[in-house]
Amino acid sequence: xxxxxNLHASIDGKEILKGLNLEVNAxxxxxxMGPNGAGKSTLASIxxxxxxxxxxxGSILFxxxxxxxxxxxxxxxxxxxxxxxxxVEIPGVSNINFLRTSLNEIKEYRGENPLSxxxxxxxxxxxxxxxxxxxxxxxxxxxxxxxxxxxxxxEIFQMAMLDPKLAILDETDSGxxxxxxxxxxxxxxKLKTPQNACIVITHYQRLLDYIVPxxxxxxxxxxxxxxxxxxxxxxxxxxxxxxxxxxxxV
Amino acid sequence: xxxxxxxxxxxxSQLLAPxxxxxxxxxxxxxxxxxxxxxxANLPTxxxxxxxxxxxxxxxxxxxxxxxxxxxxxxVYQDAYRIVxxxxxxxxxxxxxxxxxxxxxxxxxxTQLKPNKVIFDALNFVYAEDGIFLDVYGDLDKxxxxxxLSNGNKVNNIRHYIRxxxxxxxxxxxxxxxxEESKSFSNIVSEIHLDNGAQLVINKLQVExxxxxxxxxEKVTQHRDSVFxxxxxxxDGQFVRNDVEISVQGVNAESNLNGVYIVREQxxxxxxxxxxxxxxxxxxxxxxxxxxxxxxxxxFNGKVFVRKDAQKINAFQSNANILMSExxxxxxxxxxxxxxxxxxxxxxxxTGQLDEEAIFYLKSRGISDSGARNLLVSAFVGQVLxxxxxxxxxxxxxxxxxxxxxxxN
Ligand SMILES: Nc1ncnc2c1ncn2[C@@H]1O[C@H](COP(=O)(O)OP(=O)(O)OP(=O)(O)O)[C@@H](O)[C@H]1O
Ligand SMILES: [Mg+2]
Numbered sequence: 001x002x003x004x005x006n007l008h009a010s011i012d013g014k015e016i017l018k019g020l021n022l023e024v025n026a027x028x029x030x031x032x033m034g035p036n037g038a039g040k041s042t043l044a045s046i047x048x049x050x051x052x053x054x055x056x057x058g059s060i061l062f063x064x065x066x067x068x069x070x071x072x073x074x075x076x077x078x079x080x081x082x083x084x085x086x087x088v089e090i091p092g093v094s095n096i097n098f099l100r101t102s103l104n105e106i107k108e109y110r111g112e113n114p115l116s117x118x119x120x121x122x123x124x125x126x127x128x129x130x131x132x133x134x135x136x137x138x139x140x141x142x143x144x145x146x147x148x149x150x151x152x153x154x155e156i157f158q159m160a161m162l163d164p165k166l167a168i169l170d171e172t173d174s175g176x177x178x179x180x181x182x183x184x185x186x187x188x189x190k191l192k193t194p195q196n197a198c199i200v201i202t203h204y205q206r207l208l209d210y211i212v213p214x215x216x217x218x219x220x221x222x223x224x225x226x227x228x229x230x231x232x233x234x235x236x237x238x239x240x241x242x243x244x245x246x247x248x249x250v
Numbered sequence: 251x252x253x254x255x256x257x258x259x260x261x262x263s264q265l266l267a268p269x270x271x272x273x274x275x276x277x278x279x280x281x282x283x284x285x286x287x288x289x290x291a292n293l294p295t296x297x298x299x300x301x302x303x304x305x306x307x308x309x310x311x312x313x314x315x316x317x318x319x320x321x322x323x324x325x326v327y328q329d330a331y332r333i334v335x336x337x338x339x340x341x342x343x344x345x346x347x348x349x350x351x352x353x354x355x356x357x358x359x360x361t362q363l364k365p366n367k368v369i370f371d372a373l374n375f376v377y378a379e380d381g382i383f384l385d386v387y388g389d390l391d392k393x394x395x396x397x398x399l400s401n402g403n404k405v406n407n408i409r410h411y412i413r414x415x416x417x418x419x420x421x422x423x424x425x426x427x428x429x430e431e432s433k434s435f436s437n438i439v440s441e442i443h444l445d446n447g448a449q450l451v452i453n454k455l456q457v458e459x460x461x462x463x464x465x466x467x468e469k470v471t472q473h474r475d476s477v478f479x480x481x482x483x484x485x486d487g488q489f490v491r492n493d494v495e496i497s498v499q500g501v502n503a504e505s506n507l508n509g510v511y512i513v514r515e516q517x518x519x520x521x522x523x524x525x526x527x528x529x530x531x532x533x534x535x536x537x538x539x540x541x542x543x544x545x546x547x548x549x550f551n552g553k554v555f556v557r558k559d560a561q562k563i564n565a566f567q568s569n570a571n572i573l574m575s576e577x578x579x580x581x582x583x584x585x586x587x588x589x590x591x592x593x594x595x596x597x598x599x600x601t602g603q604l605d606e607e608a609i610f611y612l613k614s615r616g617i618s619d620s621g622a623r624n625l626l627v628s629a630f631v632g633q634v635l636x637x638x639x640x641x642x643x644x645x646x647x648x649x650x651x652x653x654x655x656x657x658x659n
Contacts (some may be wrong), residue, residue: 048610048614049613049614050610071613071619072610072613072614073613073614073616073617073618073619075614076613076614076615076616077616081614082614084611084614087611088605088607088608088610088611089608090605090608090611090612090625090626090629091629091633092626092629092630092632092633093612093625093626093629097625098612098615098617098625099615101617101621101625102612102615102616102617103616105616105617105618105621106616109616141629142611158615162615162616
């Protein structure tokens with residue numbers, strides 16, 4: 001699905017990613033954990049195509065294509081999806097109008113016919129139940145006046161609508177209460193198939209109780225310094241990152 | 251020795267030369283007075299506070315002559331009383347109660363026209379070809395659509411008079427459309443009166459595609475309990491200057507000014523508005539939004555006066571602009587002059603760019619860069635457009651935006 005090799009990236013002359021390697025295959029769920037400022041969101045942003053970052057070294061292959069050569073919109077059209085850590089509020093643009101534009105542009109790119117208004121609305125109703133998103137929110141301006149939890153649900157609702165091959169969830173669990181966490185996590189699980197894959201960035205093991213990862217990576221100081229199975233998350237929960245920092249410093 | 255600054259030379263006489271004085275039975279004294287005034291007047295320069303950012307070189311360098319007949323390109327309302335001016339000449343006027351053209355009026359009736367001694371008003375009066383003289387009584391059953399077409403390089407001086415009598419109600423659209431090759435100068439003055447309890451909506455739709463110069467002025471007086479709403483939508487126009495002046499003379503009146511301007515290439519749009527609260531207990535709302543592409547320029551100048559004894563006034567004014575290119579320019583100046591103490595007023599003007607975070611978010615969902623920008627821009631102006639009540643006008647505007655920018659609503 002995606003293969004990241006020796007990725008170095010900097011912003012405003014400051015190097016944030018310092019030789020990151022990661023490979024994710026179809027059907028897998030990968031969790032990325034790591035202390036604040038380690039570069040997790042930076043990695044997510046670079047995958048989504050944010051242009052402020054300078055890639056100084058390394059490569060990213062997504063479904064055999066050079067991801068770094070693709071525009072942000074083409075990455076989405078190729079099936080990459082980022083659930084934002086901080087979803088943006090867009091006054092005046094309705095969720096519905098936004099998603100219809102988005103779906104149609106993706107379909108056009110793939111040479112498929114646009115959805116009829118009726119089928120589109122049917123799909124909106126179906127998919128909003130996956131994350132139990134209040135259907136009224138679909139008609140409101142994108143994320144405007146949404147609570148923190150509603151914003152996160154809206155991200156997963158969009159993911160359900162766009163049906164990506166690779167979804168990157170950047171701290172989708174933060175700001176969610178216990179019930180919402182379960183709902184959102186179950187939503188993500190419902191969308192899981194052997195053909196798609198998921199990278200889950202999180203600070204908390206409790207999310208991984210619901211979305212069970214095949215691999216857990218620790219990102220520290222711009223690199224993946226440790227990889228394990230889901231048990232690694234439990235150890236991190238208990239011991240924190242200090243022991244990893246020490247071994248990484250060696 | 252210093253060279254004479256030739257740009258300051260009065261080019262008015264050159265502009266007036268091909269024009270015929272009005273053949274309407276206008277008051278001789280007013281006519282003479284204004285003609286004398288015009289003989290010594292100069293075209294305004296940027297030294298004139300009212301024209302500070304507005305260069306009239308397009309006018310002073312142009313030469314005007316005749317025109318051909320224009321085709322009626324579109325209608326806005328599905329059902330309306332239709333009036334069409336083809337290059338200044340009235341070519342269609344549906345018959346309905348209270349509607350006459352200036353050529354049908356007696357000299358006595360024409361004394362109702364009150365020109366001011368300012369250049370384009372005076373010019374309009376002295377050279378007026380025709381116009382609509384409208385008395386609205388009761389609740390008009392259909393809207394009125396007044397289409398002003400131009401396709402030549404002629405000067406069109408049209409003067410309208412609209413009086414909405416006590417408790418009467420009307421909606422009127424003033425539409426300006428020019429062919430792509432048109433190089434005309436349209437100078438339109440509308441005198442508008444709302445009697446006690448009258449309600450009037452004016453939609454001013456400017457969709458000139460040519461190289462026209464359009465200068466138009468609405469002079470509005472409002473009496474007790476009246477509600478006046480004007481929606482000014484300018485979606486092109488090489489050179490457009492709008493002056494709206496509302497004199498609120500009766501208590502408990504409401505005035506709403508909504509404006510959207512979207513200009514591109516080298517276009518120029520200037521909206522000047524004045525709301526003059528002379529009496530207490532009134533409300534005014536003003537919201538103008540502009541999107542400026544390419545090398546286009548927009549000017550917004552909104553004045554709100556609250557006179558000494560005009561207590562309990564609520565006056566809100568807001569202007570917001572989005573610059574779509576580095577070469578786009580906005581000169582915005584909201585002005586509030588308050589001489590009463592018990593009032594609630596606000597005003598503000600902002601000019602900025604589209605939110606790049608929002609654009610990235612939209613693109614990350616597969617929407618193209620231009621698609622993302624279109625969504626944001628149409629959302630921005632949508633907050634004004636949604637205030638327009640008549641569905642046909644909404645449809646007309648979305649169609650125009652769709653044609654021009656591929657925007658979907
Ligand atoms: N524009 C910028 N200029 C300089 N440094 C930046 C800029 N943007 C991000 N950084 C730095 O990059 C580092 C990595 O940030 P990033 O947001 O990727 O961390 P993170 O791992 O997602 O942290 P968190 O767990 O707090 O979300 C931080 O030290 C941050 O301050
Ligand atoms: Mg982060």
